[in-house]
Amino acid sequence: MTSNRQAEVGLTTATISAILNADTHETGRADQITGRLAQAIRLGLILDRERFPSEADLARRLGVAPVTLREALATLRERGLVVTRRGRDGGTFAQMPVDNDLSLPPPRLVEFSTQDIRELGDYRRAISGMAARLAAERAVSDEIGALNVQFERLRAAGNPVERRRADAQLWVIIAAASQSPRLTREEQQFRVEIGDLLWQPLAEDELADSIRSRHSLITAISDHAPERARMRAEASIISETNRLLRLRVDLYEGDNRGTGTAGREV
């Protein structure tokens, strides 16, 4: 058991299980683990420069053979997503890629058709909209308190990566207040599967809108107003879907001008 302080922050029990449960399209165990760890690093769920536990420990926690993990780490090292240092303070460390320019559309967006994006919005409305509704019915005062604390963290978040993590956590806490472990697990898995699409950096005015819409959602839950909570949650998701569709169409437009995504690796 490592007692390294840094190791305790990002690679939490919740993140590991979201990584394990995430539905990826990669085949093969090493590819799956590589894809999920890569995604978790790009999202900042595993922190930049966070030290990984020992290979044996991490392999055990991810439920893969050590050789599979070693293969995955080798690929991540090639992609520049982890570095390994020798010596007393050595180990394997996560490394946020330098090209992780958050002002650009997420690289993976080209993999999604506009129909995929709509579909994702449908699915989130089903999960997060219902979770918000049930949370408004069922939350007791402690849970409402936790939501307000997390909202303050979101409001205080200083940069897009922190905002992404704070907002993801807010949705998880809403889902937990619905009293449904299944809905909560779905919400946790969104973080790993599609977090890069969901939590895009926002322009100043968009950011203010988004904070306001989270606030009105939490107010509806505190007021025990289920229908209003559901509507607010869905309205947020619809506006995020519109935003993603706009970005996606822009990428198609770039393709047409020959300046866009062609040749851009994911």
Next chain:
Amino acid sequence: MISVKALDAMRQITTELEDLFALLQPVASGFARVAGLGRPVREDLIDLRGAISDVVERPGPIAGAGVIVAPGILVDSPYWMEWWWAVPHRDPEALRVNVEPTAPDFFDYTSADWYAIPERTGTRYVAGPYVDYVCRTEYAITLARPVRAAGAFVGVAALDIAASRFERRVLPVLSSLPNAVTLVNAAGRVIVSTAPTVWPGERVPASAGEPLGEASVFGWQLIGSPDVGE
């Protein structure tokens, strides 16, 4: 109106909880010893692992156990949970949460009721059921007791039970009562009910009835329609 049968059922449920709390004694006294050391560090908590695994690995409803350290007690870590959870077919695993206070997903356990209430009241507390989203993402009930060293609060010792496993012990008792009853926690949440229209996890609806006697020592209460035959 006080129902004798309901009182008896409540006593049985309270005994179940008392028996579970008793399991925490070695963990709590070990924690008090460590916390009483001069300038304890996180490594010192390794001494508790034997006592904690004895609780976690015990057959039955227990899903996890450990200690939650009051901020500032450990020299090398302002916040810390020495918490282990049961993994099916494997050894218990250490819980890892973000204990970095400036992090956007910092898990501030000091505001969780299973920590804050034992701290404030100095007494034991049963929290939940609630969705334990930092550990197993299951529906859980937490039993927590304050731990003191040299008279000062140093944190809590606690264990989690799976709500579904606990129900198997409680519903046979409740379903033998003459009328439908609902077991409600101190926060007003339905723990279990024998009325099909009163759902676990809901805030208790008015239709569930009225209190059948005093709340238990843990704030739990049975409600329902009084048994007119008594």
